[in-house]
Amino acid sequence: xxxxxxxxxxxxLESNRDECTVSLVYAVHLEKQGSVSFxxxxxxxxxxFEFYVQNEQCQEMAQTDDQKWIKFTNNGEWDTHxxxxxxxxxxxxWRTTGILVGRKMVKPVLLRNIQIEGVAYxxxxxxxxxxxxxxxxxxxxxxxxxxxxxxxxxATEGSKWNEFRQFQFNEGWAECKVRPPCxxxxxxxxxxxxxxxxxxxxxxxxxxxKICVENVTGAVELPATGQREPCPPCNPGYYNSNDSTCLxxxxxxxxxxxxxxxxxxxxxLGYEYKWWNVLPSNMKTSCFxxxxxxxxxxxxxxxxxxxxxSGAGSSDNDxxxxxxxxxxxxxxxxxxxxxxxxxxxxxxxxxxxxxADCELYFMMDVNRKSTTVVESWEGSQxxxxxxxxxxxxxxxxxTWAFQRTNHALDVRSYxxxxxxxxxxxxxxxxxxxxxACRACALVPQNSQRAGSSCVPCPAGFYIDRxxxxxQECPPNTHLAGRHTYGQDAxxxxxxxxxxxKEHSRCYSDCSFTHTENNRTLTFDLSPLSDVAxxxxxxxxxxxxxxxxxLFNISLCGHEGRRAAICTDNVxxxxxxxxxxxxxxxxxxxxxxxxxSTIIPADGRGFRMAISSQSIGLADTFIGATVDxxxxxVNAEPDLFPESSKNVPDINFFYRSTQATASCDxxxxxxxxxxxxxxxxxxxxxxxxxxCPAGTCDGCLFNFLWESSSACPRCTEDDYHQIEGxxxxxxxxxxxxxxxxxxxxxxxxxxPRSSAPCEAIALWLKVGVGGGAFVxxxxxxxxxxxxxKNKRLEYKYSRLVxxxxxxxxxxxxxxCGLAEGEEPDDDVVYAQKPSLLGKLRAIANKHEGGESSESxxxxxxxxxxxxxx
Numbered sequence: 001x002x003x004x005x006x007x008x009x010x011x012x013l014e015s016n017r018d019e020c021t022v023s024l025v026y027a028v029h030l031e032k033q034g035s036v037s038f039x040x041x042x043x044x045x046x047x048x049f050e051f052y053v054q055n056e057q058c059q060e061m062a063q064t065d066d067q068k069w070i071k072f073t074n075n076g077e078w079d080t081h082x083x084x085x086x087x088x089x090x091x092x093x094w095r096t097t098g099i100l101v102g103r104k105m106v107k108p109v110l111l112r113n114i115q116i117e118g119v120a121y122x123x124x125x126x127x128x129x130x131x132x133x134x135x136x137x138x139x140x141x142x143x144x145x146x147x148x149x150x151x152x153x154x155a156t157e158g159s160k161w162n163e164f165r166q167f168q169f170n171e172g173w174a175e176c177k178v179r180p181p182c183x184x185x186x187x188x189x190x191x192x193x194x195x196x197x198x199x200x201x202x203x204x205x206x207x208x209x210k211i212c213v214e215n216v217t218g219a220v221e222l223p224a225t226g227q228r229e230p231c232p233p234c235n236p237g238y239y240n241s242n243d244s245t246c247l248x249x250x251x252x253x254x255x256x257x258x259x260x261x262x263x264x265x266x267x268x269l270g271y272e273y274k275w276w277n278v279l280p281s282n283m284k285t286s287c288f289x290x291x292x293x294x295x296x297x298x299x300x301x302x303x304x305x306x307x308x309x310s311g312a313g314s315s316d317n318d319x320x321x322x323x324x325x326x327x328x329x330x331x332x333x334x335x336x337x338x339x340x341x342x343x344x345x346x347x348x349x350x351x352x353x354x355x356a357d358c359e360l361y362f363m364m365d366v367n368r369k370s371t372t373v374v375e376s377w378e379g380s381q382x383x384x385x386x387x388x389x390x391x392x393x394x395x396x397x398x399t400w401a402f403q404r405t406n407h408a409l410d411v412r413s414y415x416x417x418x419x420x421x422x423x424x425x426x427x428x429x430x431x432x433x434x435x436a437c438r439a440c441a442l443v444p445q446n447s448q449r450a451g452s453s454c455v456p457c458p459a460g461f462y463i464d465r466x467x468x469x470x471q472e473c474p475p476n477t478h479l480a481g482r483h484t485y486g487q488d489a490x491x492x493x494x495x496x497x498x499x500x501k502e503h504s505r506c507y508s509d510c511s512f513t514h515t516e517n518n519r520t521l522t523f524d525l526s527p528l529s530d531v532a533x534x535x536x537x538x539x540x541x542x543x544x545x546x547x548x549x550l551f552n553i554s555l556c557g558h559e560g561r562r563a564a565i566c567t568d569n570v571x572x573x574x575x576x577x578x579x580x581x582x583x584x585x586x587x588x589x590x591x592x593x594x595x596s597t598i599i600p601a602d603g604r605g606f607r608m609a610i611s612s613q614s615i616g617l618a619d620t621f622i623g624a625t626v627d628x629x630x631x632x633v634n635a636e637p638d639l640f641p642e643s644s645k646n647v648p649d650i651n652f653f654y655r656s657t658q659a660t661a662s663c664d665x666x667x668x669x670x671x672x673x674x675x676x677x678x679x680x681x682x683x684x685x686x687x688x689x690x691c692p693a694g695t696c697d698g699c700l701f702n703f704l705w706e707s708s709s710a711c712p713r714c715t716e717d718d719y720h721q722i723e724g725x726x727x728x729x730x731x732x733x734x735x736x737x738x739x740x741x742x743x744x745x746x747x748x749x750x751p752r753s754s755a756p757c758e759a760i761a762l763w764l765k766v767g768v769g770g771g772a773f774v775x776x777x778x779x780x781x782x783x784x785x786x787x788k789n790k791r792l793e794y795k796y797s798r799l800v801x802x803x804x805x806x807x808x809x810x811x812x813x814x815c816g817l818a819e820g821e822e823p824d825d826d827v828v829y830a831q832k833p834s835l836l837g838k839l840r841a842i843a844n845k846h847e848g849g850e851s852s853e854s855x856x857x858x859x860x861x862x863x864x865x866x867x868x
Contacts, residue, residue: 006094006111010131011144015047015109017406019098019545024111026092030085034118036092037082041110042073043371045568048097048610049109051081056089074371078112085118097545097599097610127153150176181219182212185415188312189223190302193278194231198244200277200305202226207312207412208298232275232305237433246277254434264442264468266332266454267434270344271324274423276303282326287311288319300402307420316356316404316414322421323399328430329390334440334463335428335484336456344390344428345482346398351383354417356405362386363399371399377661383422387659427482439485442468460503462489473503494623494630494653500560507621508556512650514626521712523650524745525673527681528709529557531564534685535598536692548598549693550611553685553703555592555652555671566594566614591616592654593669593701595694617701618654618669625651633700635670639688640704647675647711647742663699671703675711675742683707713746726757 004020006013016022042049049070053061073079096109128134128142133155135143145151187204194200204223206212214221234246237254241247253260254267261267273280279301287295295313300320302311310320329343352360359378365371374388390396400421404414426432440454441463457463457470462484464471473479473490478499480491493499493506500507512523532555537548552564567588595617599610626648628635635651643649652671659666676683686704687694695701718741724732733753737743 009110012110012112015049015096015111017098017108019541021095021097024094026114027089028092028116028119029089030087030116030118031120032087032118034085034087034116035082036085036090036114036116037080038094038111038115039078039080039113040070040073041078041107042070044107044109045072045372046098046612047109048095050093050095051083052093052095053083053085054091054093055086056091058091061086061090074365085116087118128155129153130155179211179213181216182206182214183220185312185412186210186212186220187222188302188415189304191277191304194244196244198231198240199228200231201228207314207415209294209314232277235275235280236272236435237270248433254437261434261437264439264454265437266334266440268436268438269330269332269432269434270429271326271424271426271432272435273425274306276305276308279303279308280324283322283324285311285323286321287313288321289313289315289317301421304420307422309420310402310418312412312415313404314412316412317406318403320402321399322401323397324424324426325397326395326426326429328395329393329428330430331428332438332440333454333456334438335482336458342389342391342482343393344426345387346390346424346426347385347387348424349383349385349422350381350400350419351422352377352379352381352402352417352419354380354404354414356414356417357407358402358404358414358417358419359406360419361399361401361403362388363401364388365397365399366392367394367396375661384664386661389658438483439463439468441470457484460501462487473499475499476506478503478506494621494625496624496650496652497621505560505620506623507558507560508624508652510556512624514648514650516648519717521647522715522746523710523712525556525650525709528555528673528683528705528707530682532682532685532705534687534703536687536694537598538600539693546600548600550596550598551593551617551685551694551703552596553593553671553705555673555705562590562592562619564592564594565590566596566616567611568596568614569609569611589614589616591656592618592621593671593703594618616658617656617667619656619658620654622653622655624653627651631655633668633670635672636688636700636702637672639690639702640672640686643674645675645677645740645742649674650710665699667699667701669701669703671705673710674704674706675708676706677708677711677741677744679706679708681707681709683709708744711742711744714743715747718743718746719749729756730754731757 004016004018004022006015006022006024008014013024015024036053040049051070055061070081071079094111128151130153131145131151132142133145133151134141135156145155187206190203190205192200192203203225206222213219231244234240237249238246239249239255249255249267252267271280271282273283279285285299285301287298287300289295294315295318298313299311300313300318301308301322308322310322313320326344331343350360352358357378358380359376360381361376362374363371364374375386400419402419404417441457441461443453443455455470458472460479461470461472462479463469463486465486471487474487476493476498477490478493479489481489483489490503496512497506497508499505508525510525510529512525514521514523532553534551534553535548536551538546539548540546550566552566554563565588593616595613595615596611597613599612601609622631622633628637628651630651630653633653633655635653637649650673652673654669654671656667656669683706686706688696688702688704690696691702694703714737719735719737722734722736724734731754733755735749735752737749
């Protein structure tokens, strides 16, 4: 178990591995000015290591940053740090604090050989402790007993151990251990190199130094040598020579070393290792233990045909190391049109088989500065692949370090725990080998240099399949893949995005339009273009360390440049010589969204806030839309309260293509931009209440940005007019915004206007005129029908009178009209009677109820009826 303290480990002191702050304190009184020097290992930048001096009043002595902050060391290397001391009492502090929140430490700080000058002469001599000795009188210090020796307290030399029954190969130990019987854990297998006949075989060897005995009960013997088998084939880009060794293909050739790339193509340079008969010349293997040098001469890894795997080591907490050196990267001519940030990529397939708390670390050392852990995997892991992109052109060494357990146990209990690497592939390697050819662009035919040689295309150009000439990508497309051959290499930008001039990436220009219900909403998000910061916390680890999450967000603009930058300031302080070149920082990331873990100055008593674990969350802008899902990324709208405004939210979708152990597809981020007139133009950022760290699963990050700038631009549809009353012949018209006002900028309200008017409104005039006309019409009709009615009454009375005279019919005066006479009345037919016709029909009825059609004939002298 790890304790929150400095722990003696024989010849060195080991710091804590957790996030507690632990100080190693030593007080010394100097008679004169002196100095203190100590040798240390500091390989892990997830621990803050500082050294400072106080006087007896607990006042800190003046120190430069170079004196206080300790520089990093490479794996297994010891460095020395020296600080001057003043006379008097000096209190020395070595202080370590883990800052890897949520994960265990990778490697502790080690201290040894602390020497102080300026101390008064001592008045007594102290005997050496067991395991140490002083070879001559007057020694100022004791030395550890060499390997294979031991000593008791006060010894002048180390005693030899019984090599047949006992073993002891640590320095500085006081006893020897009994040799155990040999078991399967004490040997390992290797594959021999190919012989002249192209054969290999499996051999078994004892793990050195051999500590077991074979000729006792229960001991196993070394297995016999395996059968000779055919060697595995050469790796791509290599060919088989006459002596059955694999040699790299010469420049300009590929595959078996004799095939040259045809005209219009170029070799695809890189490393591709998938057959493991011998370790390639640019790969090295070693073994390293922080506490001893027992395994320094051992191979940490062994080749095994179709994979390379970790070896036995000397103890379970050894670091078994495999490294691959890449001298640099060269983007080929066929990919020159791509100006993105990727120069090359490494991909490897691996598997871990563990019964304990093993861990595999994948690390990179850029320009031989310092080793940084890129990713790590704990416990057994099924066969899987991992890729990492190289974002700048530099020399890099990739390292795989495997540790079966991190407990400091001097045994091999888990020797069967191992890691297997099946294949390693690196692209665009400077001076790499070629396994295939790739089409490239040719010199234009109208050029003086026209021919079959490859030429680089300008930025943002692809290679036309038909002509093999360079053509610029269409507008708002970008070169997204890892090839530029054919127009399909130019991928269209997502919704709400445009491409930069180089067609290397898509971005939002801070403008957005959306059409719904036959209305187009236009948004101007330029007030949100500056990089915004959001600090979440505080949170506390199980050990009580206070920490915050800091997010820097670049929503849009900047011509596509990823303007959000996060930097580890521990690296800033300890790497003063690199500060002039920010690109030298391994732990500085630029992205659309980046995150840092901040330990405030009051969190652990630091003199400054610590920023660490800077990661990019959004390397690529996918697009902006009102939809909740885009390219498989879900905005999870239920994470935030529903908007009460009748304006749609705009979701900005981002993705980071860098895969992690927990996110095999990389991380994704969504910024939901919401209209809120009550907020300022810059607005306010927040994270979901149910996911206070901005993410619920570590892979999808969600943010809500409420701002008045997220409201659409105002149009004529956003206001209405109000007309005032006509006063004094003048009428005023006012314009007011619709409530609630959900727009910003855009059109302004029209000014107040006035117009002449009359007291009586036009509609009133028309109404009065129309009413008068209708009244006159009704009176006229009434008079007409009244007059007609009187005539009918008169005729009806005459008819009744004639009917009462014994039913006699009057004689007809005439049956026709004399020549020249005009009838008094019109002929009226009873088939479609009018109102008057119906009244006349009443007079035509007989008492018996029978009726007949009749025609009325009027004369000027008397009325006559002729029955039909």
